Amino acid sequence: MEFHTEKLSIVRNFAKDYDGRMLLVPRKILLPLLVLAGLACTAGLGLGLWGVYSLSYNGALRIVSEDVETRARLRAAVLQSEMERQTTVSLVLSDDSDVTAALLSNRPALYTSVSQKLERLRTQTRSAVIYIIQASGQTVSASNWALPVSFVGSNYSFRPYFREAMANGTATQFALGTVSRKPGLFFARAVTASGRRLGVVVVKMEFDPIEATWGGLGEDTYVTGPTGEVFLTAHPERRFKPLPALTDRQIDTVIDLPGVGWKLHVISSDQAARDTAIAATLTAALALGLLGTLSAWQWRRLRQRRQSAAREAEYRERLERDVATRTEALSATNERLSKEVRERRTAERRLSRLQADLVQANKLASLGQITAGVAHEINQPVATIRVLAETAASQKPSARGAKALIAENLSAIIRMCDRLGHITSELRTFSRKASSDVEPVPLKEAVESSILLNESRLRDHRVTLNCDPIDPALRVMASRVRLEQVLVNLLQNAFEALDGATDAQVRLSLSADGDRVRLRVADNGPGLPPEVQAQLFTPFVTTKPKGLGLGLVIAHDILRDFGGALSAESDGTGATFILTLRKAPDPAP
Secondary structure (H helix, E strand, O other), rough: OOHHHHHHHHHHHHHHHHOOOOOOOOOHHHHHHHHHHHHHHHHHHHHHHHHHHHHHHHHHHHHHHHHHHHHHHHHHHHHHHHHHHHHHHHHHHHHOOOHHHHHOOOOOOOHHHHHHHHHHHHHHHHHOOEEEEEOOOOEEEEEEOOOOOOOOEEOOOHHHHHHHEEEEEEEEEEEEOOOOOOEEEEEEEEEEOOOOOEEEEHHHHHHHHHHHHHHOOOEEEEEEEEOEEEEOOOOHOOOOEEOOOOOOOEEEEEEEOOHHHHHEEEEEEEEEHHHHHHHHHHHHHHHHHHHHHHHHHHHHHHHHOOOOOOHHHHHHHHHHHHHHHHHHHHHHHHHHHHHHHHHHHHHHHHHHHHHHHHHOOOOOOOHHHHHHHHHHHHHHHHHHHHHHHHHHHHOOOOOOHHHHHHHHHHHHHHHHHHHHHHHHHHHHHHHHHOOOOOOEHHHHHHHHHHHHHHHHHHHHOOOEEEEEEOOOEEEEEHHHHHHHHHHHHHHHHHHHHHOOOOEEEEEEEEEEOOOEEEEEEEOOOOOOOOOHHHHOOOOOOOOOOOOOHHHHHHHHHHHHHOOOOEEEEEOOOEEEEEEEEEEEOOOHH
């Protein structure tokens, strides 16, 4: 107020003549001054608002770009995971004994058996098609062998992925299918035996589900190949064409896909950043308008200070109401912006948890524990054999009792060798590829084999294992290798649950109920928490710090395939897992 009063005093002094009388400033001078002042204020206001808009837009654009990049990386991770799974399928099949045997024998019956196996595997892995090509280029087995569009009999020697796989051992190619006319990624891997290339395993992956998911999102997602043409997109008409040209309001976020030389593009709009900048600019303009209003009010107040007190009070009250209204609008705008910031932070935390689960789900469980235990079991008999052999070699044949000592040592060596043979035989049986066929299996042999494979861990964890006698003639409907896999997993879980316990005990008990056999694996550990027991057979639910949470899920599915069941009980003093199996019918006399 003092500043404006001082300016008004200067103007008045300037307008006074020598006699002290008020004079009007000439219009020809005042009008240009007012115009110049108005233009200067308008230009300054425009530059200030443009600066606010630019700063707000750049800041909001950076946040939007970070959000888009996070979503793009998540989509790239999902796509990469799917491709790695299909690569694993081709790798496993190139080493499969059934595929190798069929290509070596060149027998139609074996090719048909492999085709049936590929058909089941295609359903499990969600591949488009899986097929086997001979070295001549002729397709001999395919997952679609029973369909009218079967690849069996077709010659694909002209395909680049076939020639490259035969030459280099592996190949990857994105192309249209010659029969389906659908685009897909072909993973080819050579089948080799004795240094000779027998043929090629090909797994085709189609991206329809992933592209359909992209189509439901608010942004266009493209995957381009090494030459820049579009391979994957929710818009089929843009496939195999260059990436669409961007407008000045679009952002292209690019993520590299390692291994195949592809790039994932997420095309997003900067509209959110523009809206934020406009809101900030409007807020600044509103603030400047409020400031201008306050200045005008102050100037008007100086002009009308000689008016009546009542009129001045009424005017002040009306102006204060205007200020309150504008302040309330500013507060509402600020609260809305704060709410949007909180929602964005919540979304970022949710995304971080999802990414952590994705990374945790891609970790593989280590299978070296059983091998390490068996190696420990073998080391002890080998060391004993060496000591016995050295003792026998050091004896002189003429010495008294030498022959008896040598005979005794040789007998002990024979026993040790039998034990080694038993251990390695069980290891070979356990590591053999499991068949999905269900057949009568002696339960006693499966239980003893699983105990033998866990014997070193049994000693390491200092666990007392009690097992009820099992009738050697008792047989159940199962696959022996897969049943041993379930038992080994349950015993390992029980041993780990008892780690550090002073009186660690595991008990295997058997009961029969009609045509059902129930085998219980019980420990006296801490038991299962209620929240874990309620979702025990749900994927990725585990109490182990480094556990994947899939072991019990796999065991549950194996028992269900046998026509049985797997359940758990816990009373706070231990956990009991119950395997329910079907009795095998008695053999015909």
